[in-house]
Amino acid sequence: MFGRILNYLKALFGMKLDELEDPEVLLAQAQDEMKAAQAKNRERAVQAITQKNNLQAEVDKTTNAMANLDAKAEMALKNGDRDLALQLVREKQALGTNLSSLQASLASAIEMTEQIKTAIRKEEERIRQKTTEAMALKTQWKQAQIETSINKALDGMSSASGTDAAFERAHAKIQSAQSESAARSELAKGRIENRIADLDDKLADSAATDELAQMEQKLGLAPAQSTTTSISSTQSTVAAAQASAAEQELAQIQQRIGGGANPTA
Secondary structure, rough: OHHHHHHHHHHHHHHHHHHHOHHHHHHHHHHHHHHHHHHHHHHHHHHHHHHHHHHHHHHHHHHHHHHHHHHHHHHHHOOOOOOHHHHHHHHHHHHHHHHHHHHHHHHHHHHHHHHHHHHHHHHHHHHHHHHHHHHHHHHHHHHHHHHHHHHHHHHHHHHHHHHHHHHHHHHHHHHHHHHHHHHHHHHOOOHHHHHHHHHHHHHHHHHHOOOOOHHHOOOOOOOHHHHHHHHHHHHHHHHHHHHHHHHHHHHHHHHOOOHHHHOOO
């Protein structure tokens, strides 16, 4: 019992492995993995571009603030407030230091973003190429399956050719039976009792014809002279038939006597 269960589990897992190794399943899994990786890479690219845009916004903001401080310092000097102008210049210089750091980060982010965009384009081209290749492989797999099915069908058809011998044997038996039936019919035609029965039929037909002729004459439906002619004709036919049958039977008796006699006598 345990052995049968184990064999069943092996067969089940074997079937599952065969299904997993199916080319269409493998290609579908590969395409799903490529699409999932592409989605992740696109998300990373979006995040990188977002950071680059944030850095660009900070650079623009700092640049505007420095320009504003510079204008205010110039206005303070025009108003004779040198200390305020000095304070505004110091703030501008601090922003300038921060701006240099922001601009360096922005340049690095722009370079990385361009690299990511290039990688995304290459990945898209690769996915399109692999998709086309997968379609070609699926077509080849379907074609191979069709050819295998056709070959199996042809193999099955070739095994059915053994039935031709049975048809030939049946045809030979039917032909032999037909030949035997024809032989028996031919033999039956030559038998004396059959010939005599044929004569009896003819005699009965002639007697019926004569009686019908007499009835017609009695009723005035036929000329009177035909009766005698019909009767004599019928009697002549019957006599001729009886003489012929007698001669044939006499010939057969003579043949038997002659065949049984000693040829040397």
